[in-house]
Amino acid sequence: MSRPDITGLLESRLGEWADLQGLAVAYDNTSFEPPGGIYLTSHDMPATPYAIDLSQRSKVFIGVYQVNVVIPAAQGRGEGRAIAGLLEALFVNGTELQGEGFSCYISGEPAQYAGIATDTTWTIPVSINYRADVAQ
Structure with a gap:
């Protein structure tokens, strides 16, 4: 059994929302030119899947989907925190997403972490913790 396309499912939800917000998104291993303002980066960090039945046919795929809100330096944190709050609402705990042959659930409260500063960005x-169940 191959890994279901959890990343594609989560990126699709993020991308549709970001388009409505007028926010660019940088996805892993794709060409991206940062705009002059706020943008997002998308990263899926899967953990080791495991089986939940004796026949090893029902698999659970877990991981963390991380979206970074990238703000130009020295613009304050208010607008970035507001966007992060909207992301928490987009991926609220208990959200169910349907993929091809699997269901993916947001399995915990999304969490905002402390800002990370560089010379040019904050x-x-x-x-966002997720769980995808696949039965074969």
Whole structure:
């Protein structure tokens, strides 16, 4: 059994929302030119899947989907924190997403973490725990 396309499912939800907000998104291993303002970065960090039945046919895929809100330096944190709050609402605990042959659930409260400063940006990480169940 191959890993279900959890990343594609989560990125699709994020991308549709970001388009409505007018926010660019940088996805892993894709060409991206940062805009002059706020943008998002998307990262899926899967953990080791496991089986939940004796026949090893029902698999659970867990991980963390992290979306970073990247703000130009010296602009304050208010607008970035507001966007991070909207991301928490987009991926609220208990949200169910339907993929091809699997269901994916947001399995915990999304969490905003402390901002990370560089010379040119200030980044707010938002981590979202998920669980996808696949029965064969």
